[in-house]
Amino acid sequence: MSVQTTTQPQAAAPTATGGTAALELHNVTKEFPGEPPVRALDDVSLRIDHGELVAVVGPSGSGKSTLLNVMGTLDRPTHGIVSVDGIDTAERSDNEVAGIRARKIGFVFQQFFLLPGMSAIDNVSNGLLYQGVPPRERAARSIEALERVGLGHRLQHPPNHLSGGERQRVAVARALVHSPAFVLADEPTGNLDSKSTGAVMKLIHDLHSDGTTIVVITHDTAIAESLPRQVAVLDGALASDSARRDREVVAT
Amino acid sequence: MTTTAAESTASKLRFGDVFRVGASGPRARKMRTALSALGVSIGIAALVGVLGLSESSKSALLDEISSLGTNLLTVEAGGGFGAGDSALPDTALATISRIPTVTAASAVWEVDADVYRNEFIPEGETGSVRVVAADVELVETLNGELALGQFLDESTSAYPNAVVGSIAAERLGIRNLDQPSYVLIGDDYVEVIGILEEFPLAADLDRAVLIGKDAAIDVYDAGDNPAVVYTRVVDGAIDSTRDVLPTAADPENPEEVTVSRPSDALEAQAAADDALTTLFLGLGAVALLVGGIGVANVMVIAVIERRGEIGLRRSLGATRAHIRRQFLTEAVILSVLGGIGGVIVGVSATYVYATSQGWRVIIPQEAALGGFFGAIAIGAIAGLYPAMRAAKLAPTEALRS
Ligand SMILES: Nc1ncnc2c1ncn2[C@@H]1O[C@H](COP(=O)(O)OP(=O)(O)OP(=O)(O)O)[C@@H](O)[C@H]1O
Ligand SMILES: [Mg+2]
Numbered sequence: 001m002s003v004q005t006t007t008q009p010q011a012a013a014p015t016a017t018g019g020t021a022a023l024e025l026h027n028v029t030k031e032f033p034g035e036p037p038v039r040a041l042d043d044v045s046l047r048i049d050h051g052e053l054v055a056v057v058g059p060s061g062s063g064k065s066t067l068l069n070v071m072g073t074l075d076r077p078t079h080g081i082v083s084v085d086g087i088d089t090a091e092r093s094d095n096e097v098a099g100i101r102a103r104k105i106g107f108v109f110q111q112f113f114l115l116p117g118m119s120a121i122d123n124v125s126n127g128l129l130y131q132g133v134p135p136r137e138r139a140a141r142s143i144e145a146l147e148r149v150g151l152g153h154r155l156q157h158p159p160n161h162l163s164g165g166e167r168q169r170v171a172v173a174r175a176l177v178h179s180p181a182f183v184l185a186d187e188p189t190g191n192l193d194s195k196s197t198g199a200v201m202k203l204i205h206d207l208h209s210d211g212t213t214i215v216v217i218t219h220d221t222a223i224a225e226s227l228p229r230q231v232a233v234l235d236g237a238l239a240s241d242s243a244r245r246d247r248e249v250v251a252t
Numbered sequence: 253m254t255t256t257a258a259e260s261t262a263s264k265l266r267f268g269d270v271f272r273v274g275a276s277g278p279r280a281r282k283m284r285t286a287l288s289a290l291g292v293s294i295g296i297a298a299l300v301g302v303l304g305l306s307e308s309s310k311s312a313l314l315d316e317i318s319s320l321g322t323n324l325l326t327v328e329a330g331g332g333f334g335a336g337d338s339a340l341p342d343t344a345l346a347t348i349s350r351i352p353t354v355t356a357a358s359a360v361w362e363v364d365a366d367v368y369r370n371e372f373i374p375e376g377e378t379g380s381v382r383v384v385a386a387d388v389e390l391v392e393t394l395n396g397e398l399a400l401g402q403f404l405d406e407s408t409s410a411y412p413n414a415v416v417g418s419i420a421a422e423r424l425g426i427r428n429l430d431q432p433s434y435v436l437i438g439d440d441y442v443e444v445i446g447i448l449e450e451f452p453l454a455a456d457l458d459r460a461v462l463i464g465k466d467a468a469i470d471v472y473d474a475g476d477n478p479a480v481v482y483t484r485v486v487d488g489a490i491d492s493t494r495d496v497l498p499t500a501a502d503p504e505n506p507e508e509v510t511v512s513r514p515s516d517a518l519e520a521q522a523a524a525d526d527a528l529t530t531l532f533l534g535l536g537a538v539a540l541l542v543g544g545i546g547v548a549n550v551m552v553i554a555v556i557e558r559r560g561e562i563g564l565r566r567s568l569g570a571t572r573a574h575i576r577r578q579f580l581t582e583a584v585i586l587s588v589l590g591g592i593g594g595v596i597v598g599v600s601a602t603y604v605y606a607t608s609q610g611w612r613v614i615i616p617q618e619a620a621l622g623g624f625f626g627a628i629a630i631g632a633i634a635g636l637y638p639a640m641r642a643a644k645l646a647p648t649e650a651l652r653s
Contacts, residue, residue, distance in 0.1 A: 074567060074647040095571045097264040102263040102569020109651065112565040118426025129273070130569030132264040174568075 014248045022182045022213045023071055024070040028080030030066050030236075033078040041067040041077065042236040048182065048215060055224035056217045058233035064185060067233060071215065072105050072184045073097045085181040101128040106175030108185035112167045120146055122157050122168045126160040127177040145173040160239040165196025172203060182213035189223065200229055201226065261369060263569040265577070274581025275576075277554060278589075288550040289590035295540025296594025296623040297601070302536055303619035304602030306529035312611040313522050316629065319613035320453050321395055322515040325491055327481040327501050330510050339477035340509070345387075346499040348481050351500055353489035358393040359478035360457070361385040363468045365438040367461045369424050373436075379423035383437055384460045384479070385468035386415075393482050394454055401429045401446030408445060409464020412437070412471055415446040417458040424461075435461060438472060453514040543590060544630040551583050555645075561652030562642055576643035583635025584628055591627025595620050 023046075030041035070082060073089050082089045085104050089097050095114045106127070114123045115175070124142035125135075140248050146155055149169040159167055168188060175183045185204070185209040189197040201223060208214055208228075211242055216227060224230050232239040265273070278285040283554075327348065346357045351485040363383040366375070390583075391403045402408075404416055414435055416426060426433050426444055434441040442463065451457045468474035481501065485493045490513070498506035555562070562575055599615050606613045 069648045072567065074651070081438060093262070095573075097327055098569050099261050099263040101567060105567075107567045109564075111560065113560050113651075113653070114563055115276065115280070115564075121277075126565070129487045129566075130263040130265055130267060130571075132266050134266070135268070135272075146512075188460070251364065 019049070021047045021083065022050045022085060024054070024081075024083040025033065025077075025214075026073065026081040028070060028077045029064075030070055030075070031078045040236050041070060044080070044233075044236075045239055046238065046241070048213065050181070050213050051208075051211050052213055052229060053204070053227050054215045054229045055227040056215060056231050056233060057218065057219060057221065057224040058239070062233045063236040064219075064233055066236070068186050068215070068217050069182050072107060073101055088225050097128070099213060104181040106180040106190045107179070107184060108168070108171050108175045108181040110187040110190040111186075112159070112171045112191070114167055114170055114174075117158060117162065118160070119156045119158055120151060122172075123159065123170055124174045124177050127174040129192075131178060134177075140175070141177050146170070146179040148176065148207075149173045163196065164192050165199050168192060168196070168200050169203060172200070172207075173244065176207065176212065182215060183207075184216045184217075189218070189220070197223075210212060214229060263571060263574070263576045265570070270577055270581055271585075273578045277558070277578075277582045278585050284550060285586060285589065288547050288586050289593060291546035292540065292587045292590025292627055293403060293543070293594035293597065294338050295536055295538075295543045296591050296627055297597035298338035298536030298539050298624075299533060300592075300595050300598025300615070300619045301601045302529060302532040304598060304613075304615045305605060306525060306532075307614040307616050307619075308602060308606040308611045309609070310522050311614050312609070313518060313525070315612070316452065317515050317518045317522075319395070320515065320518075321484070322513070322519075323485045323487050324394070324453050324514060325483045325485055325490070325494060326454070326512050326514060327483055327497055328479065328510050328512075329502070329508060339475065339479055340481065341502050341504075342476035342478075344478055345481055346481055347500045347503075348497065351493060351496060353486045354483055354491045355486060356389065356393045356484040356594075357481055358387050358390040359481045360387075360390065360460075360462075361468060361474050361477070362479045363463065363472050365472045366418075367424070368436045370434075370436055371454065380459060381417075381420045381423050382460050383455075383472075384462055385465045385474050386462040387465055390462070390482065391448070393484055394451055394457075396451050396454075397449045399447045399449045401444070403446050403448075404462065404464045410466045412440060412463060412467045414442045415448060416444055417448050417460045417461045417462070418450045419458040420461050421447045423459075437461065437463065440471065452518065456480075494561040500615045502532060509617075518618055540626070540630065544587065546632045547583055547586050547590075547631060548634035548638065550586065551579060551635050552641075554582070554623045555579060555638045555642045557643065558642075560649045560653050562645055563653075564646050566647035566650065572643040576639045578644045579639035580635045581631065583638070584631035587627045587631030587634065588624070591624050591630075594627070595623045598623065 025044055025046045028041055028044045029039065032038040032040060035140045045069065056064055056067060070077050070154050073082065073084065087100060089100060092100065121139055124145050125138035128138045128141060142153060146152060149171055149172050151173065152165060154162060154166060162170065189200055192200060204214055204216065218224055230242045267468060329340050345357060347356045348354055361384060363385050365383050366378050366380055368378065376613045386404065388404050388406060390407055399418065404413060414437065424435050426447060429444065435444060456604040494511050497511045498509035565575060594600050599620065602615060604611050
């Protein structure tokens with residue numbers, strides 16, 4: 001299986017052409033039915049390469065979460081193409097797309113979504129559950145992932161015995177444990193105090209240094225500024241992309 | 253670098269993980285699990301217990317009937333009004349004995365004498381204990397037994413000697429025969445040489461004091477016309493013998509002869525128990541239904557409460573089928589826990605009660621297995637709708653909470 005290849009550190013700087021992108025959107029539009037219909041995403045094209053750390057910023061209601069859902073294949077676009085690690089998801093059945101999520105995408109949510117009554121290990125090992133990894137291997141890889149996020153001493157703790165920052169680190173470990181092509185984080189620090197926010201952001205930077213591809217949705221401009229690339233969304237359209245500016249600068 | 257389509261194989265959940273995932277919800281919510289399982293277990297316990305008890309009690313009754321024999325027919329006088337003295341002709345015992353399908357016949361005769369414990373008991377207070385004369389084969393014909401002492405034989409029945417029925421013994425205050433015991437029959441004290449066990453097929457004799465036929469005729473002027481002839485018949489020929497018995501007993505007035513089969517009454521009792529069992533089974537089934545509705549209810553609530561979990565699992569790669577399977581498994585786990593508990597309680601209750609009654613403990617396999625598999629079916633049915641709802645939920649909708 002070639003899943004393993006997806007985490008190999010690649011050039012941290014985005015390359016405009018050549019190689020397989022971790023994630024690619026082509027003219028993606030998302031409309032929600034209604035009177036009148038809501039166009040939450042309007043002709044968005046975006047390429048995120050392996051090893052990138054990208055901030056998606058925008059005001060409330062601008063379409064950030066819709067963008068994350070479409071990038072994460074949780075929702076299909078009305079028009080346009082979403083390719084995950086070179087796979088065009090439009091041509092795949094719902095079950096195959098679920099398989100793509102199981103192997104290639106990691107999610108971190110504002111509300112953590114850890115399952116109560118389950119130890120940190122078991123919560124993390126859910127990240128491998130729907131790939132059919134045997135239980136022993138799941139446990140071993142979950143311990144590794146928890147050590148990677150600095151929670152090697154909290155393996156057996158259920159979520160209600162962990163602080164908010166620790167919970168989000170467990171969720172990050174769950175998003176990483178299957179070595180996905182990229183991790184999508186929707187307001188990962190939205191429920192955290194400033195100290196925990198700092199710890200989680202440091203973790204995200206560390207993971208990025210190790211080669212993990214991460215997209216962080218945030219409306220905290222300070223956090224966005226601290227990341228190497230910022231994509232701004234406004235009324236469902238891409239308002240600016242620091243990488244494109246860089247590239248344009250290089251081109252001229 | 254080219255990406256092959258093979259990478260995007262559909263997600264899969266291992267067989268063992270289906271159970272692990274299905275058990276994770278009930279495990280994390282132990283109180284709720286226990287309560288919803290309890291609902292099912294009450295129904296299953298009722299069904300298993302009722303079936304177990306009714307089988308145990310019925311088998312006890314049938315054992316008793318078969319040990320007493322169903323081939324006993326009682327022949328009595330008593331056809332209708334104006335029958336005069338209600339006794340059979342004095343030839344009845346002999347003619348009945350000559351029927352080829354009759355294997356044994358014994359008679360009792362009325363004796364016109366009262367019996368008292370002693371002469372200090374006021375006259376008339378007999379405690380409805382009667383004196384009858386019996387032939388020496390009576391106990392054998394009835395498959396009866398003696399609790400103490402012995403029955404009348406050729407020599408003891410020629411002189412005043414008495415054998416008392418089980419209830420008569422109590423009323424006359426005879427508990428044992430360690431010392432010679434006497435009862436007052438007519439004007440004479442008569443020695444008691446035996447106490448009978450109960451006679452379920454001839455309950456009249458439980459209240460009787462039996463004396464030998466010769467002594468009855470010599471001492472108490474008893475007549476020669478038998479009151480009752482107890483008849484053992486070849487098993488296959490009961491109905492045909494029953495038809496010829498009246499004529500054989502009293503060729504002149506066959507319509508004045510009544511033939512009955514005492515085991516019918518016991519069998520009717522077993523059948524009556526059946527009706528009661530059906531009623532209780534119905535109640536158990538209602539309890540089970542209520543338990544199943546409880547599981548369905550808990551599952552509907554679980555699906556509403558755990559939208560976040562459903563969305564999370566979809567984001568981790570679960571398909572709709574995986575979600576459906578998870579909640580279906582969860583419902584089945586709840587009701588199987590209830591089923592196991594119910595079978596244990598039902599079997600224990602049967603065991604304790606049947607043992608206390610001295611019955612053989614019989615747990616019908618259909619009851620125990622049926623209880624278990626019934627619980628699985630209840631869980632699957634109860635979980636179907638909630639599981640479908642959980643599976644239908646779109647991941648984005650589930651995650652928005
Ligand atoms: N399921 C839906 N049906 C109809 N309209 C929707 C749906 N989901 C989102 N929208 C609309 O699409 C637009 C974008 O919503 P979205 O949740 O993506 O914004 P957001 O940038 O994440 O906002 P916030 O920062 O407040 O989370 C909004 O106008 C919203 O009302
Ligand atoms: Mg949002």
